[in-house]
Amino acid sequence: MCLAVPMRVCEIYDDGSAVLELDGASYKASLCLLDDVKRGDFVIVHAGFAIEKVHQKEADERIQLFRELAEIQKENNL
Amino acid sequence: MKYIDEFRNPDAAATLVSQIKNISSEISGKKIRIMEVCGSHTMAIGRYGIRQLLTENIELISGPGCPVCVTAPSYIDAAIKLAKAGHLICTFGDMLNVPGSESSLAAVRSEGGHIELCYSPLNALEFAEKMPEKEVIFLGTGFETTIAPVISIVDIAIKKNIRNLSIFIAFKLIPPALYALASDPEIEIDAFLCPAHVSAIIGADAYIPFVKKHHIPCVIAGFEPLDILFGIEGILRQISEKKAFVENQYDRIVSAGGNLKAQMLMERLLEKTDAEWRGMGTIPGSGMKLKDEFKNYDAQKKFSVRIEAEKKSSACLCGEVLKGKIKPPDCPLFAKSCTPSNPVGPCMVSSEGTCSAWYKYSRP
Numbered sequence: 001m002c003l004a005v006p007m008r009v010c011e012i013y014d015d016g017s018a019v020l021e022l023d024g025a026s027y028k029a030s031l032c033l034l035d036d037v038k039r040g041d042f043v044i045v046h047a048g049f050a051i052e053k054v055h056q057k058e059a060d061e062r063i064q065l066f067r068e069l070a071e072i073q074k075e076n077n078l
Numbered sequence: 079m080k081y082i083d084e085f086r087n088p089d090a091a092a093t094l095v096s097q098i099k100n101i102s103s104e105i106s107g108k109k110i111r112i113m114e115v116c117g118s119h120t121m122a123i124g125r126y127g128i129r130q131l132l133t134e135n136i137e138l139i140s141g142p143g144c145p146v147c148v149t150a151p152s153y154i155d156a157a158i159k160l161a162k163a164g165h166l167i168c169t170f171g172d173m174l175n176v177p178g179s180e181s182s183l184a185a186v187r188s189e190g191g192h193i194e195l196c197y198s199p200l201n202a203l204e205f206a207e208k209m210p211e212k213e214v215i216f217l218g219t220g221f222e223t224t225i226a227p228v229i230s231i232v233d234i235a236i237k238k239n240i241r242n243l244s245i246f247i248a249f250k251l252i253p254p255a256l257y258a259l260a261s262d263p264e265i266e267i268d269a270f271l272c273p274a275h276v277s278a279i280i281g282a283d284a285y286i287p288f289v290k291k292h293h294i295p296c297v298i299a300g301f302e303p304l305d306i307l308f309g310i311e312g313i314l315r316q317i318s319e320k321k322a323f324v325e326n327q328y329d330r331i332v333s334a335g336g337n338l339k340a341q342m343l344m345e346r347l348l349e350k351t352d353a354e355w356r357g358m359g360t361i362p363g364s365g366m367k368l369k370d371e372f373k374n375y376d377a378q379k380k381f382s383v384r385i386e387a388e389k390k391s392s393a394c395l396c397g398e399v400l401k402g403k404i405k406p407p408d409c410p411l412f413a414k415s416c417t418p419s420n421p422v423g424p425c426m427v428s429s430e431g432t433c434s435a436w437y438k439y440s441r442p
């Protein structure tokens with residue numbers, strides 16, 4: 001029920017529904033619990049509803065931090 | 079796949095594991111008990127073998143975070159009665175095999191009861207529109223993350239004047255459960271790994287009053303292995319520095335204030351009530367129900383459902399598991415008469431249940 005993985009918004013319809021994509025497969029979800037979703041945004045879906053957007057800046061910062069942690073391990077292995 | 083591989087990098091995990099070992103060796107003495115409140119964390123911890131990566135003095139215990147598991151048997155019994163009365167019952171699939179005190183919805187379904195499995199509550203709305211002659215009842219269980227989607231259909235039904243739809247509600251709120259767990263002298267918890275998507279709705283700040291009162295570290299983490307390891311590291315850092323605060327490590331999704339649109343919808347339609355949790359009893363203010371002005375959408379009122387007190391006690395120790403008092407293998411039925419294909423208790427039914435996660439990933 002809880003899809004923990006972000007999906008990309010491909011198409012938004014007038015009735016507030018959207019087509020989302022994950023790993024080549026498409027899903028339908030309602031956007032009625034969010035404002036200002038645009039095509040290309042990533043969202044978290046729960047029980048057929050997008051419940052939150054992925055905040056790009058924070059995601060990038062976290063990815064950067066984890067890359068640095070990976071570097072530490074690689075250096076230790078040298 | 080975007081936003082996935084980055085959070086599963088084995089090198090980063092190795093660094094985090096060695097940092098966790100360093101900090102935990104500094105914290106001498108007693109065991110550190112960390113409770114993950116969310117069923118999806120329980121699954122991820124099992125799937126990625128995170129328990130096995132940690133030092134012996136760190137114990138990860140699963141809390142009451144699987145909505146199916148905490149649903150009281152009396153609720154299942156009442157849902158069965160509604161199905162037997164000939165109404166169309168719409169439900170998320172994982173409720174189907176949960177044992178009530180005598181039967182399950184799956185059994186009623188095989189006897190011809192009309193029960194439809196829904197991926198989204200919107201499916202129930204579609205049934206109601208398609209079959210105006212039927213009363214459609216959606217089984218509304220779940221935490222904050224699920225409450226908002228479920229009551230959205232009430233909002234739409236009101237606007238579209240759909241009258242043959244109602245919700246049989248057993249909603250539960252996470253923060254009141256934290257207070258109940260922290261106040262139970264038999265359960266010693268040093269920190270909470272707070273749920274990811276419940277927090278997306280309620281916001282990181284929602285835990286501040288709890289931390290102020292109980293001085294227990296609360297760290298919000300995502301579901302990926304690096305998220306969980308980093309969350310555990312954050313918890314240990316707080317413990318070793320003798321601090322307790324709310325740390326939001328899942329800020330790529332969770333904001334301080336949460337999803338205001340969902341919160342406003344909940345405030346408009348719902349009010350707080352007491353709720354019964356399987357194994358934990360009634361926790362004051364831990365549930366939500368529709369306000370009286372929307373009573374036509376509340377199945378309990380619409381069909382005068384009586385929720386009976388629990389009749390017989392079963393040998394299942396789910397209640398103890400949900401409170402973190404015992405681990406699944408401590409239950410005499412675990413992996414013997416109780417397995418995922420033949421579950422005795424709800425913790426073995428739901429894939430998010432603690433017993434099922436242990437069965438799948440941590441059997442000796």
Ligand code: SF4
Binds near residue numbers: 396413
């Ligand atoms: S192993 Fe089965 S019977 Fe034992 S606590 Fe878990 S669900 Fe209940």
